Amino acid sequence: MLIRLFISFIKIGLFSFGGGYAMIPLIQQEIVNQGWLTTEELINIISIAEMTPGPFAINSATYIGIIQNGILGAVISTVAVVLPSFAVVMALSTIFARYREHRLLSGLLYGIRPVVVALIASAALLIAKTALVADDVVEIRSIIILVLSFFAVKRFKVHPILVILGAALLGVLIY
Amino acid sequence: MKGKILLQLFCTFFKIGSFTFGGGYAMLPLIEREVVDNRRWISQQDIVDILALAQTAPGAIAVNSSIFIGKKVAGVWGALFAVTGMVLPSFIIISIIAVYLHKYGDNVMVAKALKGIRPAVVTLIILAVLRMGKSAVYDKITIIIALAAFILLIFGGISPILVIISGGMVGVVHTLLWPRKEVKNRDVD
Numbered sequence: 001m002l003i004r005l006f007i008s009f010i011k012i013g014l015f016s017f018g019g020g021y022a023m024i025p026l027i028q029q030e031i032v033n034q035g036w037l038t039t040e041e042l043i044n045i046i047s048i049a050e051m052t053p054g055p056f057a058i059n060s061a062t063y064i065g066i067i068q069n070g071i072l073g074a075v076i077s078t079v080a081v082v083l084p085s086f087a088v089v090m091a092l093s094t095i096f097a098r099y100r101e102h103r104l105l106s107g108l109l110y111g112i113r114p115v116v117v118a119l120i121a122s123a124a125l126l127i128a129k130t131a132l133v134a135d136d137v138v139e140i141r142s143i144i145i146l147v148l149s150f151f152a153v154k155r156f157k158v159h160p161i162l163v164i165l166g167a168a169l170l171g172v173l174i175y
Numbered sequence: 176m177k178g179k180i181l182l183q184l185f186c187t188f189f190k191i192g193s194f195t196f197g198g199g200y201a202m203l204p205l206i207e208r209e210v211v212d213n214r215r216w217i218s219q220q221d222i223v224d225i226l227a228l229a230q231t232a233p234g235a236i237a238v239n240s241s242i243f244i245g246k247k248v249a250g251v252w253g254a255l256f257a258v259t260g261m262v263l264p265s266f267i268i269i270s271i272i273a274v275y276l277h278k279y280g281d282n283v284m285v286a287k288a289l290k291g292i293r294p295a296v297v298t299l300i301i302l303a304v305l306r307m308g309k310s311a312v313y314d315k316i317t318i319i320i321a322l323a324a325f326i327l328l329i330f331g332g333i334s335p336i337l338v339i340i341s342g343g344m345v346g347v348v349h350t351l352l353w354p355r356k357e358v359k360n361r362d363v364d
Contacts, residue, residue, distance in 0.1 A: 015336050017233050021303050025328060025335045040289075044280070047292045048272055050299065053193050054265025055235030062269040067277055074270055082258060085234030089242040090254065092232055103350050109231055111320060111346020113311035115339050117304060118324035124300040125329065131293035146294035153302055163295050171291015172284055 001069055002076050008034075009061050009080035016081075020056045021046075022116045024123035027060060036068055039130040046127070051161050057081050141174050180249050181256045187214060188241045188260035202237050206244075216248045237261060320345055 008030040016023035024042070031037050037045075049059035058078060065077030132142045145167050152158040152166070187209050191202060203226055211222050225247070229239035238261055245257025279285050312321045320342050327333045 014233050015339055017339065021300050029334060043293050043296055044276065044289055046296050052265065052268050055237050057235045058262050058265045059269050062266050063273045066270050066273045071270065078262060078266055082238055082262060085232060085239050086242055086258065088232045089239050090246065092228060093243055093246050103354065104347055105231065107347045107350025108343045109346065110350065111342040111344065112339060114317040114321035115324040115342030117308050117311050118321050118328060119335060120300060120307060121304045121325055122328040124297060124304060127300060128297045131297050142294045145291055146298055149295040149298040153298065160299055164292055167291045167295035168288035172287045175287045175290050
């Protein structure tokens, strides 16, 4: 179990370009499809990650690790998700000056960045399916929360932490 | 002397790690203030390079930056102490929350609150798509890559890892075929 956690989070750490939400599809594949976590729990982690300090990658690794295998699982998963960064950054910082402006590197990023956008978009779709649909019917109340929170952030610049707290309160009141 | 620097690296990044809500870009100004202004470990010029490079390596930007800065200040041990300081606050907080949420997640009130939060999370992710789309998808090629990747991910059932690698390869081939064309290297936001 610990070894499988370790390998999954090494993969997630190695391919989480652009940080944060772009890794959701990979977590879905590695963690949810293995039956270690439901999509509902994955969304819980995302909300908690938004409300607590620290990067999403670390938060999710720690959370999944501790649920699967206690404190030891949390340590193993967190170390695994950081390890690829550590190795790549160590290598990059040694050859830093030479490659920063290298056109192959910028070409690589030119191609990867649109994929990161697609990854996040597919994450939105995946999460929306679980968040908005109950028993094959779209929940109107959930749509209302979606629209309200969108305007709160986009138009009125409300901080995401407050939006999540507000949505939680609304949830308690209307469901 | 070395021990003191290592301890300072750990404490500085523990502080940064404790206050980086929402992760990522929100904490770049905080890193700059601590590392450049307060500690004077890194010059203003170098920090720009470091932060740019931290965004090109895989993994969380906050974590990558701490590793870069730690390495620059005190070598491999510096990197180790910095990244441990950066990660530890999340680790402690999440461990506590995970245990409680797992225990009380079935509580009716908690379940309703979590159900209310879910659509708001969808909103936050949609906003991230819009924000990143602006800086990453801006010409014909990047639009095609983004659309193709989206379709492959949704309908193709293809591993995200393969899609990332393919996108990178298309980018490299594009740069090799049109080497003179200036590739914009804008920062992802």
